[in-house]
Amino acid sequence: xxxxxxxxxxxxxxxxxxNFQMHYDFGEGREHFTSTIEMFKPDExxxxxxxVDFDFxxxxxxSISLAYFEIARYINIxxxxxxxxxxxxxxGTAPWGPLGHIWLGGASYKFDVPFGLNVDLLAxxxxxxDGLDGQITVVWFKSFFDGKLTFTGFLDIWTFTDAADEKDIxxxxxxxxxxxxxxxxxxxxxxxxxxxxLPPDANGEYSLEVNPTLALKxxx
Numbered sequence: 191x192x193x194x195x196x197x198x199x200x201x202x203x204x205x206x207x208x209n210f211q212m213h214y215d216f217g218e219g220r221e222h223f224t225s226t227i228e229m230f231k232p233d234e235x236x237x238x239x240x241x242v243d244f245d246f247x248x249x250x251x252x253s254i255s256l257a258y259f260e261i262a263r264y265i266n267i268x269x270x271x272x273x274x275x276x277x278x279x280x281x282g283t284a285p286w287g288p289l290g291h292i293w294l295g296g297a298s299y300k301f302d303v304p305f306g307l308n309v310d311l312l313a314x315x316x317x318x319x320d321g322l323d324g325q326i327t328v329v330w331f332k333s334f335f336d337g338k339l340t341f342t343g344f345l346d347i348w349t350f351t352d353a354a355d356e357k358d359i360x361x362x363x364x365x366x367x368x369x370x371x372x373x374x375x376x377x378x379x380x381x382x383x384x385x386x387x388l389p390p391d392a393n394g395e396y397s398l399e400v401n402p403t404l405a406l407k408x409x410x
Contacts, residue, residue, distance in 0.1 A: 209409045213380060217401030222247035222255075224403070236264040236274050243282075258282030258289050264298055272300040276310060286389050292316045294325060306331030306342075314348055323349040340368040340376070350386075361385045368407060376407040 211226040228241040238261075245256035262278040276298045281290030296312035310327040325348035332341045343365035350358045361384060368378035382401040390396050 209407050211405055211407045213403035213405040215401055215403050217382070217399070220247070220401060222252065236266045238263055245284075256282070256284040256289075258284075262294075272302060274298045274300075276312070278312070288318070290316075305333075316350065318350075320351040320355065323351070325349075338370055340366075340370060340378075342366050342368070343380075358386055360387055362387045366405075374409050376409065378405055378407065379403060380405055 208229045208231075209227075211228065213224045213226070215222055215224055223246045225244045225246070226241055230239045231237060240259065240261040242259040243257070244254050246252050247255040258280075259282060260278065260280045262276055264274040264276045267273045267275060274297070276294075276296060278294040279290075280292040280294070283289060293315045294312040296310060298308060298310045301307040301309070306329070308329045310325075310329075312325040312327065314323040314325045316323060325346060328345040330341075330343060333339065334341070343363065345363040346361070348360050350360050352358050363383050364380055365383075366378060366380045368376040370376045380403045382399070382403075384399045386396045388399055
C-alpha cells in the first residue's frame with residue numbers, strides 16, 4: 191500500500207512539474223542518486239512553487255531512503271511592484287530522523303535587476319526548535335550565451351535552538367550550472383554547501399559540507 195501511495199504521489203506531482211532532475215551525488219560517503227521534481231507557476235494573484243526530493247540510498251536495493259518537499263505560495267501586494275507575502279511549508283524524513291515539519295511566513299521581494307533575484311525574509315517555526323526562528327532565502331537565475339548556459343540556485347540562512355538551548359545559525363546553499371541542449375534537455379552540476387544542516391560527526395562536531403553532483407534535467 192505504501193508503494194502504491196508513493197507511486198500515485200509521484201505521478202500526480204509529475205503531471206504538473208516544470209522539470210525533472212536526476213543527480214548523482216559524489217559527496218564523501220554518499221555516492222547515490224537523487225531525483226528532484228520542481229515547479230514554479232505564476233498566476234494573476236502571485237505564484238506557487240514546490241519541489242520534491244528523493245534520495246535512493248537504502249542498503250541492498252538502493253531504493254528510496256530520504257523524501258523531502260517544500261511548497262510555497264506567494265501573493266502579490268497591490269501597489270508595491272515586486273513585493274509579495276508568502277506562506278511556506280517544509281517536511282520530510284531521513285534515516286537520521288524527521289526533516290520537518292516547518293512552517294514559514296513573511297515577505298518576498300523581486301529585485302529589478304538584469305537577472306532573476308528574489309529575497310524572502312521569513313519567520314520560521316520548526317517543531318524541533320524551541321520558540322520562533324528567522325530565515326532569509328535568496329534565489330537567483332541567470333542565462334548566458336543565448337540561453338545555452340544557466341546559473342541558478344538558492345541560499346538559505348536560518349536560526350535554530352539546539353538541545354543545549356543555544357541559538358545556532360544554519361547555512362545551506364545549492365548553486366547549479368546547466369548546459370542546455372535545447373528547450374528540454376540539460377546537463378549540469380549542483381554543489382550542496384552546508385554548515386550545521388547535516389548531522390554532526392561521531393565526535394559531535396560540525397564542519398563545512400561540500401557535496402557536488404552530476405545531473406541531467408528534462409524541462410517539460
